[in-house]
Amino acid sequence: MDLKANAPTGPLATAWSRHKFEMKLVNPANKRKFSLIVVGSGLAGASASASLAELGYDVRCFCYQDSPRRAHSIAAQGGINAAKNYPNDGDSVFRLFYDTVKGGDFRARESNVYRLAEVSANIIDQCVAQGVPFAREYSGYLANRSFGGAQVSRTFYARGQTGQQLLLGAYQALARQIAAGKVTMFPRTEMLDLVLVDGRARGIVTRDLVSGKIESHAADAVVLATGGYGNTFFLSTNAKGCNVTATWRAHRLGAGFANPCFTQIHPTCIPVSGEHQSKLTLMSESLRNDGRVWVPAKAGDGRKPGAIPEGERDYYLERRYPTFGNLVPRDVASRAAKAVCDEGHGVGPGARGVYLDFADAIKRLGEDVIRERYGNLFDMYERITDENPYKVPMRIYPAVHYAMGGLWVDYNLMSTIPGLFVLGEANFSDHGANRLGASALMQGLADGYFVIPYTIGNYLASTKLTKVDRVGQDFKRAEAEAGERTKRLVGNKGKRTATSFHRELGKLLWEKCGMARNATGLEEAIKRIPRLREEFWSQIIVPGSGSELNQALEYAGRVADFMEFGELLCRDALERKESCGCHFREEFQTEEGEAKRNDADFAHVAVWEHRGEGKEPIRHKEPLTFENVHLAQRSYK
Secondary structure, eight states: HHHHHOOOSOOOHHHHHHHHHHHHOOOOOHTOOOOEEEESSSHHHHHHHHHHHHHHOEEEOSSSSOOOOOOOGGOOOOOOOOOOOOOOSSHHHHHHHHHHHHHHTTTHHHHHHHHHHHHHHHHHHHHHHHHHOOOOOOOSBBBBBTTTTTTSOOOOOOOOHHHHHHHHHHHHHHHHHHHTTSEOOOSSSSEEEEEEEEEEEEEEEETTTTOOEEEEOOOOEEEEEOOGGGGSSSSSOOTTTTTTTHHHHEEEEHHEETTOOOOOEEEEEEEOTTTTTTSOOOOOOOGGGEEEEEEETTTOOOOOGGGGGGGEEEEEEHOOOTTTGSOOOOOHHHHHHHHHHHTTTOOOOGGGGEEEEEEHHHHHHHHHHHHHHHHHHHHHHHHHOOOOTTTTTTEEEEEEEEEEEEOOOOOBBBBBBBTTOOGGGGSSSSSSSOOOOTTHHHHIIIIIIIIIIHHHHHHHSSSOOOOOOTTTTHHHHHHHHHHHHHHHTTTBOOOOOOHHHHHHHHHHHHHSSSSSSHHHHHHHHHHHHHHHHHHHHHHHBOOOSSSOHHHHHHHHHHHHHHHHHHHHHHHHHHHSSBBTTEEEEETTTTTTTBBBBOOHOOEEEEEOOOOTSSSOOOOOOOEEOOOOOOOOOOOOO
């Protein structure tokens, strides 16, 4: 497997500019001759589709939602990072780069992270020009707030609905190109497989989710912007439709899967309330700007929060990490919450919760200011819990949120399959072992607006592509295989639903490969998952047929992929014998309970190669070198 990163050499500050100049270009008239497929219509997919179409390419964009506006990017609440230094508090491109590399526990490629920091300022200008209603100061200047893992205020926001507003901006750009006839939109359409011709990505196989029709689409290159795999754990903050299918099917055809065990646990989620739940609800990390996290100092203290005096509260993040306090990164805050709950200090049902208290902020700033900053988040919390967070503290607990792992890509965002580009959360490239808050929106828009328009042009200009047609042998074979898989699911007459299997898999993964992992638990999971997968294919029941609207069939197909991917996730966690970022192996921790890296053996990207059903995958390595940020024990104390 070729893992050549293709990163430019020389000074980081000029690397991206030099690389853009050195890449080959497609002249405007020739751009009209190339067709591109973009799968996914979230921030990365919508921005890429709009940008590529505006350049002149013929673009087809696919999404399984009824509208691109329904992409899960709308759920990102707190903000988007950019190194503009508006508050004049010491921020810079290099500091954003440094914070991101450090926040990812030194498990990301320096070149990609620096480029992300460099183009971040352009994103804000682009979105303001589109009319995105960022919050502003009284003077009219764009407002900033802080997020975990940084000591500067660099996060631009639109109350607690930043993702939605940014997606509306990208959607407007996309809709303009649809109206101009340069983008053909395929909503309610799910990708079932990738099509390779002569080893290159040349199309996809899809299923129309309304009619059930399976067909192929050919193109000169394919872009996957399909999000992450957090829903493998069943309970997560992701929308129920989020899945691993597109990237997993590409992996089965040769695309390397990088660092699947790097799955982020978000510290501010509404706690689980019972078996009835199918997903969890996120409370934005931005709340930690003004909310103070605490638990009763006495274990088992069941009093209501208002009855516990100040002296009998443990503000454990402020106590353990005085420099960063409540703004430590997500992995650190999550493990700390788990630790105090394990020690018996948890609150709420099952004692699996901690308080996020705004009393001090309301006293200092007034309720109107807090309402202006976070009003929709407070309203959402009250609708779900029937508790008023202006009057009583929120209860929060960590939950699965974001996938740092994903398909391996080089500096040009191309996977190990030539012609297959991967953007946003679907790739592994920028966040290492832990994503800093407000960096997901930044990466998605950076990839779509400012990176892929250059790099895909270089591929098209430097590659001799033969003409392919969807009636070709490779397309027909891929269609037939997708059809057979569908028939196998609907033809099975078992006794268990996809939901029951998914819930069982998710519980196993959460217990054995969740916030804390150890070799014994991971080995047990690796043995149990194949047995569960075998039971899935013998006992699954999918009512209805494949030739109609059938959401049970859609779900079953996605769970089948989770069943395969879950095993790889555990294998990756077992092989990485260190603790770093969100990957916390209990065997590898400092005396103070912090993550203990092993830079001598694991300063690399783990990239997995699929070898076929029933065969163990091969683990490859891309070494990581740190020439601009020195390796150091990560500390937020």
